[in-house]
Amino acid sequence: MAQQPTAGGLLLVLAVLLPFAGMLAGLMSGGRRGQRLAWLTIVCGIGIVLAIAYRLLVSGAALRYPLGGWPPPLGVMLRADGLSVCMLLVVAVVVGAVAIYANGDFTTPAGARETRGPLAFWLLLLAVWGALNLVFVSGDVFTLYVALELLTFAGVPLVSLDGRAETLQAALRYLLFALIGSMSYLLGVFLLYGAYGTLDIAMLAGHIRAEPITWAAVALMTAGMLAKTALFPMHLWLPPAHAGAPAAASALLSALVIKGSWFVIVRLWVDVFAGVVNGSFAQLLAGLGAAAIVFGNVVALRQIRLKLLIAYSTVAQIGYLFLFFPLAVQHDGSRAVTGGLLQAISHASAKAAMFLAAGLIYATLGHDRIADLRGAARSLPMTVTAFALAGATLIGLPPSGGFLAKWLLISAALETGQWWWALVMLLGGLLTSIYVFMVVVRAMEPAAPDWSPKKQVPRYQQIVVLALAICSFLLGLAVFLPVDVAQIGRSTLPLAGAP
Template identity: 60%
Template sequence: MELWTSTHGGALLAPAVLLPFVGMLLGLLLGGRQVQRVAFVFMPLGLALAVGITVAWLREGQTLVYLLGGWAPPLGIALRADGPAVAMLLAVAGVVCGIGIYARADFGTPLGVKESRAAFSYWLLLMAVWGALNLVFVSGDLFTLYVALELLTFAGVPLVCLAGSGETLRAALRYMLFALCGSVLYLLGAVLLYGGYGTLDIPLLADAVQPEPIARTALALMTAGLLAKTALFPLHIWLPPAHGGAPAAASAVLSALVIKGSWFLVVRLWFDVMPGVVTLPSAQLLGVLGAMAIVIGSVVALRQERLKLLVAYSTMAQIGYLFLMFPLAFDATGNTLMHGAALTGGLLQAVSHATAKAAMFMAAGLIYAALGHDRIADLAGVARALPVTVLAFVLAGIALMGVVPSGAYLAKKLLLDAADGSGQWWWTIVLQGGAVFTAGYVVLVLVNVLRRRSAALILVKRVSRRSEFAALVLAVGSLLLALAALGPLPGHLVSNPLAHKELATTVLVLMGGALLALGLSRAPLLAVARSAAGANEGRLRHAAVAIGTAFEHADRLVRRWPFASIALLTLAAAFGGLLLVGAPK
């Protein structure tokens, strides 16, 4: 495979990166109402480009390459789109369009106003996030990737505080400062790599790096920095308030898209830049952090009183899920990190999370807009008032649980196969447990919205039909993702959803989730328990609540700045140490 000459389809890569930025610049120039119009012109264009790149990639059957200015690396910069990049490009384009359609209702410029701050900023920043992500996916140079990461941060942070309240400003500032720590660590690693190998081009580096101190240090620093930007436990200091406090259309961008940028970079670094440096113990650490994120994030999510915060904590848990593939991508001997089923599974998980989580935040935002609040205990009657919205939320939840034929299902299946193949049975438990936790908060919300309401539900605002359907389409998309992925993947991976085995798993997962929701929810879940609340809750529920409270305290402790920053450096040190353990000779 030739990675240092432009391929035919490579010509589409530079436009894919620059188109959103050009849209942003034109929007800035025209201003006022035109900002939104420009965005709506550029969204289909970008989507078409992403589809074009996918077609070109399928047709050429190899990585698309484009040398900018005709200069070959190491002096020049190459853009490259391999399978993972193409998948992410396409998914992000789809999700951006979905979010864009949803956001029209929230971020239209009101009549009689020449230009409104929130609308102006939102559409420009959406374009900026999109361009930055495309750059993250296709850039083949570690320094350009640094610039891309910063672009993503500068576009993401203002989205957090578009509402302008003090709480969101504080969340945004925390996000900014912590993300800056992360990016400077990343840059430090890139500098070391240049000092050691004289290039920042990914394939050239992959050929040159040796398992030696300088590469290990660089990998440890860069990984830790990127984890801070991805908000993997225990570095999620900024995530819950930021994602829970932002306007829903912005939360969807942040939660579904922005965190995928730095996550994708970790994947690039481990699988493409330094597969010869990483070791199984260091990958196990990533997996362990992921497992802890799943458990703590899910439990705290179940303890939330507000729907948007629940979804925000579920994002924290799902980020954990994205890191389980790292230990599973090692072969049975535990020596080599392989491009294979586990990586495919991880990518599928990322794509299905992007679509489903966007849908969930949109649905939560619609419920908030219609009711004027999003207190979970007061959601009775919503299912009747907003059936499409609730359907979108539940379908997105089911898709995340991994029911056939959702993308998460296929991802889980691939990861389970990989766990079997490499003999790491313990990850099977985590994978199945994660689904149960997801089922927990779906059940929690479902029970509350389905509850009958004694008085009529008063809606403070009519929700936009278009927004509801945008959420529904994304949720259904996530639910049917496995079918779409069947083209490149073998068909036997998807089984009949009504087969005994699948049905049994689904029922078990749902029952487990129901039990969790029963035990952990803040307000007692069932009407019977509700009437008897306080008097006699039952010993099990007491124990579960005690555990939940303990986890909440732990989460609050971990999210304090000194702790988080110390954890950041400790993790860097731990990665550095584990890269020495079991290093290939």
Template identity: 70%
Template sequence: MAGLVLGGRNAERVALTAVGAGLVIAFEIARALLASAEPVVYLLGGWAPPLGVALRADGLSVVMMLAVGVVIAGVAVYARGDFGTPIGTRETRASLTFWSLLMAAWGALNLVFVSGDVFTLYVALELLTFAGVPLVCLDGRGETLRAALRYLVFALLGSMVYLLGVFLLYGAYGTLDIAMLGERVAASPLTWSAAALMTTGLLAKTALFPLHLWLPPAHAGAPAAASAVLSALVIKGSWFLVVRLWLDVFPGIVTWSAAQWLAGLGVAAIVTGNLVALKQVRLKLLIAYSTVAQIGYLFLMFPLAAGARAAHMDDTAAVTGGMLQATSHATAKAAMFMAAGLIYTTLGHDRVAELRGAASTLPMTILAFALAGASLIGLPPSGGFLAKWLLTSAAFSTAQWWWALAMLIGGLLTSIYVFIVVMHALAPADVGWTPKRAVPGYQQGVVLALALCSFLLGAAALLPPDLMRVGRPHAGWVAP
């Protein structure tokens, strides 16, 4: 709000100040969570549920808040080169819009992570949608406007379906509080209908195959900084809601076959997204279809967690693997989209077959792209490797080896297009070629920093506390 009132140049300063403050708050919440080993709870207005609304931060919330805060900080520094308004330059409408929407998207994501009831989650989803859609069409081109409208249609339809499920839950159980619903829900046709409606709506907003048609044009057409926010962060909001619903609200009524079907859609996304990515001639479209594929990995945790709980085993490997996949993808994909933006600025295009000379002009950027790609592939010691290792371990321990095979095939397909891009970029430039425009060194530096975060995230295995389990319920998953 301060940025809107103070104007474009000051909106940038407000946003950068808020980034620092937000990171401090996220780390303080993490410290408080570890110190108490209980969820950090705040009652709005002092009214306890079911009359009031509670904000709760458990281990899953804190991990996502920290990851999103780091990516937002990187995007904010990078965006100064595209949307900054230094002294002596004229303010633009795009600058004010971008910084305002960046803060709005971050606030909506944080609300998603700490919401304690399913209706507040709906409000957070709508805030996230109306912050994300304008980011697609900041340049005002007809192509991006069409992509934004398609995104809006899918998002609103998904929200309507989700809200229908919320109505059913409230009519049946008289509360919307997640903790209370987790204790009261019982297997019945009404509850199954609510779970199906809410999950379907969220899948449309997450762009899981085959509801992914809106994602590639929206993410590929947006400015690089906006694409990084959309692909790395915004889609994680609706996915996190699926995690919250399946693990906290419906742990006792979600069937084994439903979890298998959900992961089956994830495998279809992995294969289809990677194969289509291999055919792309533009780098940003390739990265966008890679996002379609990477979303699929996020849904493999559900049958693995279901299998572990059905066998009365610990589901930590499956849940931690899924969350690590989300965080490593966020940092890697933000780095890749911003790297693509720098390549476009330098070469004047992003045609994959004509990237020669990019490595000699943008060495840090190409290194960042390679490191981020290594994390998506799952090479050690990256966060992607640790995530896939945990998911694979859960797959074999629960006798679901086929999900491990799907991850192996996906990694091989990802390695092909990452190798193609890097090899074209390493090719020497034509004689006499000069860059179209020089890019600031700090933009290359922040892209490399995010890529390193993703590549070195595998070191999280050395941390003593299992942050993701703190404040989490330990009820078993009953597979009907």
């Protein structure tokens, strides 16, 4: 097994350390300087992620870096394959877009007194980014636990930035679910170390055996991550968390934070437990995903507030992320893995655009009641267009990323004889189209003659929301790429179902 650092491996360390270094520098500098330092960190961080992607494409192999020069099992190896780099890229794009949007909501004007909210937001934004990067490049299951804890303690305060009682209650509920999930995951880590004497993902993949202690570890670690991901029926913390959080915070939570724990499940099932999990385990996981799709979409249709509609839509869209597991455990599950990854990327950009659009609509109308959205399209044409394009991605209309993801998953389902998951995806798309159409039609209704906007939102905020939505809508063009980026560097780890 290769243990030496690869060219560009040090970039993985920088991708993790830079956001945290920027956060600490901002904390010591204060509000106005903190925002400028955050922006400097974001620009440099995006450059580092692009450099990592370039190195991966040039080498065609995973990037590696042993921390402190100590290889596993004594040391910790950072690794980045195609799955990792794709997630690093989409997180960098969404973080950059949310940062541009947040300049309108979390800026301290010159001469004004500094408040807690703006500084806290910029620091937490960097903390979320650094924690997610650590999740994506971690090479052992305990480092994944550390990264998830950092992500939890960065994500929870985003829910309660305004300090109101209801948002504090929602944050505490989120924290409770997250901590229960962490403890469950950590128990599984203990079992693995006791059984195999290593926590390195690549080493575990070569030594794992189908035995009771391994099955117990699978169950504990998966259940813990399901609580953090808010998969039905462990979704109870997610809608209240979104209801009172600022639009930029909701975009981070829905588009990015929940992807961290989902990515951990992918790493465990596809790379560590590939030879252990069987069809029954995977069918159960996908069954929960199917229930989430139906439940989330039906409840979304009954909401009277736009932000809650989008929150329950997130509950439904999380379900799609788990439909690929029974498809990936079949022989040569690379198509299903790529489809699942593309679904996660499409959801991240589309759902971020939706929450940011909801924030602009609320600021302009003074409310987000769906029945009273008339006039929104006239005042915010780019924003409503962005909402429609993001909705088209969630529905799965071509040429969106959602369309390509569902095409790959449906093809894999039909090829493996699991046609019922294809029906679930088609039903979910139909239900999603109903509430997206409902919102867009209401927004396009003419306003009352004497109506005027409550606030004129900055044009750059509308542009960045539209840009995010366009990105999600055009992701389907990835089908023309000459190589399946998601599978680069994955030949050293067994794919699920591989003999």
